[in-house]
Amino acid sequence: VGEPSAQWREYQGAPTGTDIECKGWRQEAALRMLNNNLDPEVGEKPEDLVVYGGTGRAARSWDAYDVILAELRELDDDETLLVQSGKPVGRFRTHERAPRVLIANSNIVGKWDDWEHFHELEAKGLIMYGQMTAGSWAYIGTQGIIQGTYETLAALADEHFAGDLRGKIVVTGGLGGMGGAQPLSVTMNHGVCIAAEVDESRIDRRIETGYCMEKSDDLDEAIENAKQAAEAGEPYSVGVHINAADMLEGMLSRDFVPDVITDQTSAHDELEGYYPSGYTVSEADELRDENPEKYVEESLDTMARHVQGILDIQDAGAIAFEYGNNIRGQVKEHREMEHAFDFPGFVPAYIRPLFCQGKGPFRWAALSGNPEDIHRTDEAVVELFPEKEQLHRWIDLAQEQVEFQGLPSRVCWLGYDTDEDGLTERARFALRINELVADGEIEAPIVVTRDHLDAGSVASPNRETEAMRDGSDAVADWPILNALLNCAAGADIVSVHDGGGVGIGNALHTNNHVVLDGSDLAAEKARRVFTTDPGMGVIRHADAGYDVALDQAEKSNVSIPMRDS
Ligand code: NAD
Structure with a gap:
């Protein structure tokens, strides 16, 4: 570069x-x-x-x-x-x-x-890996994923633990850009988190920014502290400086069974994302440069042990789910591990019902750089949706515990319910922000964008479209239509990528930005984009036969030409 x-x-x-x-x-x-x-x-x-x-x-x-x-x-x-x-x-x-x-x-x-x-x-210098929000200029740091991770764990807690992770231990791996949100999301749900990370500097970074509480080199100590915190019902998180595959085997050999097991190492990329066992980070980086073929083989061997560890811990009684890094797909494809998919992905397990309603990670950044602008938007979202208690709880938690990184930003999962004027939640919110910019209550324009992981913007058979009801997991017409529709509706930046989250060839997905500068033009664009874009989520899932999506379409007057066929 x-x-x-x-x-x-x-x-x-x-x-x-x-x-x-x-x-x-x-x-x-x-x-x-x-x-x-x-x-x-x-x-x-x-x-x-x-x-x-x-x-x-x-x-x-x-x-x-x-x-x-x-x-x-x-x-x-x-x-x-x-x-x-x-x-x-x-x-x-x-x-x-x-x-x-x-x-x-x-x-x-x-x-x-x-x-x-x-x-x-x-x-040959002809292409670049854009991941999801990296190449589309919409990444806002670990704060961007925190609500999604928090909501996923809250949905898991609702399903398995009466709505709370208090006294429960979640084990995971990877404290990188996205994975780093895991410990804080667990503690926000009152639980305890043990996270394996091979790169000590990543653990330090998460501790410095308040995402993780402690660091340990000693698995026994980490487990002991976690157990004590869980017994006392106290939130606690520790980053363990260890390879994740080694950590899981270490837990099994100690007969330690957590309540939940998942992972967010960069397993989607066996060469430049995942670290093989038996090397320090600098030794592995050297091996990658000197002998990439050997690196890939060892990396995939470690991944196979890692997945086996997750499966064994699941067999011992933990709730297991894959957290969107394609670790199951990798070992199924490259190590012929047929049983790799014996634990579910997080989308079918916890997120799909939200996608059916056009709900997804809607986020905005204050171009002024002034945190006060985001605080004003926080007030606006609470005023606009007085009935949404969970949203208010999220805003309170975010204000207390999520530090801004770079441009002050906020994430909320807003949906498709329409008001008497036919405006969706996302459109109502964007129009309100645009007014606040026009009135000078917010100093400079706000840019609204979202993750590529959204209701109607992605085809990814091992993640967002895993196990679709009608078998349409690999149909990629949907994200293409989504990008075209975003252009037709007038979004200010539109992007189409391959391979985000799960690696090249495994996904197509799109993203958009709308700049709310207080003008009539911005209001016009916001009204259109924040209706059509999440609307794609409703029609995509209605087309696949999900009742929740069909009901949402009915409720919100979304036109679906062949809905009964
Ligand atoms: P990242 O590359 O910034 O961080 C990955 C971390 O994993 C690094 O810190 C690395 O040192 C560590 N690591 C790699 N191999 C390891 C091993 N064997 N043991 C312990 N630690 C190891 O990536 P990220 O942005 O945090 O994303 C992590 C994964 O999650 C990626 O595969 C990504 O595509 C996926 N992802 C999931 C979601 C989601 O919503 N679930 C969102 C974005 C990304």
Whole structure:
């Protein structure tokens, strides 16, 4: 990727305040969000352009980064910039209501769509791994996933433990960009978390930012402390400096059975995400450089032991689920472990009913950089939805316990229920924010975006579309339609990626941004985008035959032409 750009060194994160470098706030929002992804406080290895999720990058090279910034500064209010796998490749005059930036990352034609071809193309400098929010400039740090992780664990607690994790021990692995949200999400649900992490600096980072409480090199000590906390009903979390596969075998040999077992190591990428057992991080990094084939073999061997450990702990009585890193798919494919899928993925287990209702991780960032702007949006969401007690609890917890990273941001799962004017929850909220910007109650525009993991924006058979009721798991027309619809509705940035979360060839997914600058144009776009985009979730799941989605469509007047066929 070359030497880090001098501009990046100067920015050290998104520019803030009310003066802009670009010709309009839509272009400025793109420039700020790209730099926010690469804020040393937000991204995992920004000097390599890596934002999170193994090697998820924000731009193909530092040269490409510099040119993207130059293009954004030049871009007129009626022009559209095209970015192909992190490289700016063209700029056209379109119109004011069209997106300002269109992005496609990591997409490969079906027959060639795997890591091997990807790495060949990457070595030739032709493609980049965009993960989900890395290459679409929508990553907001670990705070971006925290509510999703919190909600998933709350749904698990509802189903298995009378609504609370108090006194329960959750065991997991991986304290990276996304996985780092796990300990805090467990303690927010009053539980105890033991997380294996091979890279000590990642544990330190989570402790510094308040996501994890303690660090240990000693598994016995970690288990003992966890048991004591659970018995006392106290929230507690510890990052154990150990390989996850070794930790699970260590727990089994000590007859220690947690209540819940999952994992968020970067198993989707056996070469640059997951660490094989028997090496320190620097030894493994050396092995990767010197002998990548050996690295991959050892990495997959460790993964097979890791999955076997999860299955054995499940057999011993724990609730097990895969947390979206494709570890089951990896060992089934590469180690012919047929029983790898004997524990469920988190989407069919806990999230799908939300997707059926068009609910998903809606998030927004204050382009001013002023935390007060987010506090004003917190008040607005509470005022707008007085009946949503769980949402109020989330806002209180987030204010108390989630530190801002980079541009102050907030995440909420909002849905599709419509009011008397036919406005969805997301649209109502966005319109209210737009008014607050127009009235000057919020200092600068707010950019609203979302994860690619959303109700109608992803096809990923080992994750978001695992075990669909009608067997449509691998049908990728849905995310493509979603991206096209976002352009038609006038989102300001639209992106389409391959391979996020679960690795190249395993998923297609899309994302959008809308800039709320207080203008009538922003209100028009918000009304459309926040109806059509989550609406795709309702029709996608209604088409697959889910009653919850069919009911939501009926309730919210969503037109489904062949609904009874
Ligand atoms: P990351 O690359 O930033 O962090 C992964 C961490 O795992 C690193 O800190 C690494 O040191 C550690 N690790 C790797 N192998 C290990 C091993 N064998 N034992 C212990 N630690 C090990 O990635 P991330 O952004 O945290 O994402 C983690 C995984 O979760 C990815 O596969 C990602 O695609 C997936 N993911 C899930 C969701 C979700 O909603 N569930 C969302 C985003 C990402």
